[in-house]
Amino acid sequence: MSQSPSTETGGARDRPPGGIEGVPLARALVVAVSGPALLAVAPASAHWLAPAAIAGLGVAACLLPRRGAKAARAAVASEAARETRFAAGTETVVDALPEPALVVDATLQLHHGNPAALRAFGTLIVGEAISLRFRAPEFLAALEEAIATEGGGKASLAENRASGLAWAVDVLPLAQAGGGAPSRFLLLFRDRTAERRIERMRTDFVANASHELRTPLSSLIGFIETLQGPARDDQAARERFLAIMREQAARMSRLIDDLLSLSQIEMKRPPAPGHTVDLVELLEDVRHLLEPVLEDSGVTAELEVEPGDYVVQGEHDELVQVFSNLIENACKYGASGERVLLSLAFEPGEPRTIRATVRDFGPGIAAEHVPRLTERFYRVNVESSRAKRGTGLGLSIVRNILLRHSARLVIWSEPGMGSAFSVLFPIRKK
Incomplete structure (x- = not known):
């Protein structure tokens, strides 16, 4: 009995925290140990102490394994709760990103996708391999290589769909709640479609310009060698x-002039406020300016103007270039209609708009060509265009000038009915 206080004090100092239903583990051990001791020193009371001793041993036998199991379960539960809170915090941050983002593990199984990813890629199923959505072997191989380093990396994805989307993908390791090697990786998608389209346009432009210059240059070189020889x-x-050489040199000169004009237009700023142009006077000036072209083509130009004030903001010389190109095209490709109609009218509805139209009554253009007419060097018929001294840049120049004037070009055409090129000018409030 005299040892009980020291045993309990030592137990209080050495015991781990916790207990079962509020009973400290050391107290259960006291019951188990002191029960047999009571039997030895007080045999007269054995009739009620014996059950107490046996009960104490049973309690100790039960409490020891239950205490260890509960501590283990508590530790697991605590760790799971911490991981859950960490994952929830990570998902909150990922969801706030404006770019599409996915969280995957080392085997490329999807664990989370933010709203931007759902909008960009459609339905994504958590737990499935992202290879079921992105069927691009080179992209998946780049992801696996980046993940294998545990330090992240980069990959690129060009979707083989009608959209033609291109993505640059950053692979970023996500730290774990308890430290250690990363088991989750963030795939951050950045849209590079516009940059890729611009790069393709630049490449195509250089290739087309080189081709357009090479053809007459080769012709010139060939004729020079012939004149020097046979x-x-x-x-x-x-x-x-010499007559052919002069025509080829003139073709190169027209192409270079158009290239320089297009480059200058693209570098210019929009017209300064306060510069105004009367479209009625401008169309009259252009019609007189192109009288020789109209006569050579056997075409007459008519002007129809609805009542109203057709003054717009813009640069006079640039708008002369716009309508000169449109009327020249009408003469080249619609001469069989024998007339060109120039018209000015107000578009109904709001905001109010002025429509200036150049219409021919020639053979028209097939529907599949119309959306591409303003592309650089695009021609419906290459040989016919070259025979008519076209460079393939006229409508591209028109489009770029109109963009600077906050105006737009609308093209209508139907085979056998002719074509109409309409310029829509916004009417700015004073």
């Missing part, structure tokens, strides 16, 4: 070849 003393051949 046709050196052939007067008739020399006259014929």
